[in-house]
Amino acid sequence: MADKKISALTPDSDVTGADYVVMNEAAGPTTKRTLLSTLAAWFFNQINIPDGSGSPRTRMTDMMYDFVASGMVWTGDAYASTRNASMTAGVVYINGRRISISAVTARSFTASRDTYIDVLDNADGTGTLVYTEVTNNNASPSLAANSIRIGIIVTNASNITNVGSINQGQEDKVLPIVSSVPYQVTDSLGNLICNRNPDRKIIGYRQAVTNRTGTTIAQVTELSAPVLIPTARKVKITVILPSVQNNGTASNAASIWDGTVGSGTQLGQSTAYVATATGAVNLSYSIIETLSAGLHTINAGIAATSGTWTAIGGATNPSAILIELI
Amino acid sequence: MEQHEIGETITYTDENGVTTTGVVYGIKKVDNPKTGQAEVVGYLIDTGNDTRVDEIVTEGEEENIFIRQPEQIELKESDLTSVIE
Numbered sequence: 001m002a003d004k005k006i007s008a009l010t011p012d013s014d015v016t017g018a019d020y021v022v023m024n025e026a027a028g029p030t031t032k033r034t035l036l037s038t039l040a041a042w043f044f045n046q047i048n049i050p051d052g053s054g055s056p057r058t059r060m061t062d063m064m065y066d067f068v069a070s071g072m073v074w075t076g077d078a079y080a081s082t083r084n085a086s087m088t089a090g091v092v093y094i095n096g097r098r099i100s101i102s103a104v105t106a107r108s109f110t111a112s113r114d115t116y117i118d119v120l121d122n123a124d125g126t127g128t129l130v131y132t133e134v135t136n137n138n139a140s141p142s143l144a145a146n147s148i149r150i151g152i153i154v155t156n157a158s159n160i161t162n163v164g165s166i167n168q169g170q171e172d173k174v175l176p177i178v179s180s181v182p183y184q185v186t187d188s189l190g191n192l193i194c195n196r197n198p199d200r201k202i203i204g205y206r207q208a209v210t211n212r213t214g215t216t217i218a219q220v221t222e223l224s225a226p227v228l229i230p231t232a233r234k235v236k237i238t239v240i241l242p243s244v245q246n247n248g249t250a251s252n253a254a255s256i257w258d259g260t261v262g263s264g265t266q267l268g269q270s271t272a273y274v275a276t277a278t279g280a281v282n283l284s285y286s287i288i289e290t291l292s293a294g295l296h297t298i299n300a301g302i303a304a305t306s307g308t309w310t311a312i313g314g315a316t317n318p319s320a321i322l323i324e325l326i
Numbered sequence: 327m328e329q330h331e332i333g334e335t336i337t338y339t340d341e342n343g344v345t346t347t348g349v350v351y352g353i354k355k356v357d358n359p360k361t362g363q364a365e366v367v368g369y370l371i372d373t374g375n376d377t378r379v380d381e382i383v384t385e386g387e388e389e390n391i392f393i394r395q396p397e398q399i400e401l402k403e404s405d406l407t408s409v410i411e
Contacts, residue, residue: 107357107364131355131364135332141352141370 060096064198066148068092072101072194074117074151074168076160083109083155085166092119092127093198094148099127109160112136114176115153116187121146137176140187149187150194152176169193171205180221181206190228190295203227203235204298204323208313217303219261220311223321224299231293233325237267238286239300240320241311246274248307254283254300256321258291261301280312288326298323330369338371348373 012019017037025032071090078084087104101119109115113133120128123146132141136154143149154165154175167173167183169192174182185205186192192200204227212220220241229235237256244252253271257264267289272281283302300321302309313319330336330350337347348371355364 104357128356130367131357132352132370133332133355134352134370138351 057096060093064093064096065192065195065200066092066094067195067198067200068148068150069098069196071103072119072150072168074153074166076153076163076166077106079160079162079165081159083111083159085109085153085160087117092148092150094119094121094127095146097121097123097125099125101127101129104129109153109155111155111157113155114138115155116141116149117151117153118143118147118149120144137178139178140176140183140189140191142189143191148195149191152183152187152193167193169195171207181224182222186226186228188226190226201324201326202322203229203325205320207318207320208311209315209318210313212302212311212313212319213308214302215304215308217255217262217301220300220302220319222313223319224297225321225323226295226297227323228295229291229293230325232290233293234288234290236286236288236324236326237298238320238322238324239270239284240318240322241283241300241302242317242319243280243312244272244283244302245278245280245310245312246304246307247310248274248277250274250304250306252281252283252309253303253305254285255303256287257299257301258289258296259299261299264299277307329366336369336371346371346373 015036017035017040019036020033021036021039022031022033024030069091071088072092073088073090074085076085084106086106089103090101092099092101099119099121110133112135114136116132116134118130118132120130122128130144130147134141150168152167153160154167160166164173165175167175169185171184173184176183178188183193184207185202190204192203204225206222206225208220208222210222212222223239227235239254239256241254244254246252251271251273253269255261255269256267258267259265268285268287270283270285272283274281298321302311311319330353332350332353334350335347336350337345339345350369351372352370353366354368354370356367357363358365
């Protein structure tokens with residue numbers, strides 16, 4: 001074949017990634033070729049993977065939480081029968097990097113375990129589903145760096161009981177549960193479960209659907225929320241206690257604590273007088289705080305000047321504690 | 327990779343000779359994309375330290391973790407059929 005000048009070749013508008021681009025080796029003067037798709041991926045990585053201040057990925061990391069953009073919904077294949085579950089395909093963003101995850105079909109989960117499901121960013125555009133098993137109703141395993149937690153699947157000895165055993169951060173989940181405090185919205189370490197909001201505001205939540213009683217100051221059992229406070233961020237803490245009874249006439253007081261009720265740091269208090277025995281008062285209120293970065297456990301307590309207090313909680317009228325970034 | 331169970335006490339020595347002892351409280355698994363089987367890639371251990379829980383994660387076999395390998399071909403000058411101008 002006679003040599004031709006590049007400029008004499010017939011233009012080809014049908015460009016595909018399988019075509020080659022000719023270039024010179026940097027150490028030269030060796031000539032080499034590479035796939036056009038490889039060159040395109042190299043350009044993409046130069047823009048998106050490095051952590052330079054001009055990188056869109058760096059800016060996204062600064063501005064957004066890691067989040068699930070679509071899909072990643074887990075469902076038990078046969079509740080009360082098997083330990084199999086499936087997940088829809090989806091897209092997550094970790095460290096500003098878009099990662100597509102394929103569907104999972106009929107995966108068998110180990111018996112009598114809480115299996116935490118995380119997506120690990122492989123830093124090459126792909127992600128890996130990592131399954132971490134702990135015994136039922138135990139403390140949550142730590143979340144690895146460059147990962148997002150997308151769910152917890154609870155199995156008993158033989159099956160996944162029902163939809164309540166699939167926890168993807170919903171506010172009304174009751175499993176896993178430790179010391180009567182279920183993992184709602186966050187796990188026991190404050191990690192968000194299946195965050196779907198890049199501009200996340202709610203970073204902690206727990207609710208009570210059971211009446212709780214006490215006399216002297218005491219923790220409202222379920223209202224104990226572990227939260228991870230970002231650096232230099234203010235939070236708004238709200239206790240939702242719309243109906244707190246007293247069996248006599250007395251003052252009821254609801255308090256917010258950073259740490260153990262009664263011995264930690266009290267952050268605020270709301271007081272109201274029950275004028276009629278067995279009457280109830282609304283003790284809901286909010287405060288704004290600047291807390292140190294890292295893990296905090298925010299608790300709600302109630303005390304009464306006399307008599308017995310009862311914090312009313314039910315499925316349709318839960319009491320709750322809510323922590324938001326502001 | 328040595329197999330361990332939750333509740334087992336194990337001792338791990340890293341490449342720097344630092345020894346860590348703790349109770350296994352979690353097992354990390356990744357599904358092999360070729361076989362579909364879950365394979366252990368590491369263990370979480372509790373050293374009893376109130377403020378820190380250590381994690382031992384071993385490197386997975388390369389074929390167990392999907393890694394995209396971009397193709398790149400280098401040719402000798404004698405392979406060229408056209409001249410760059």
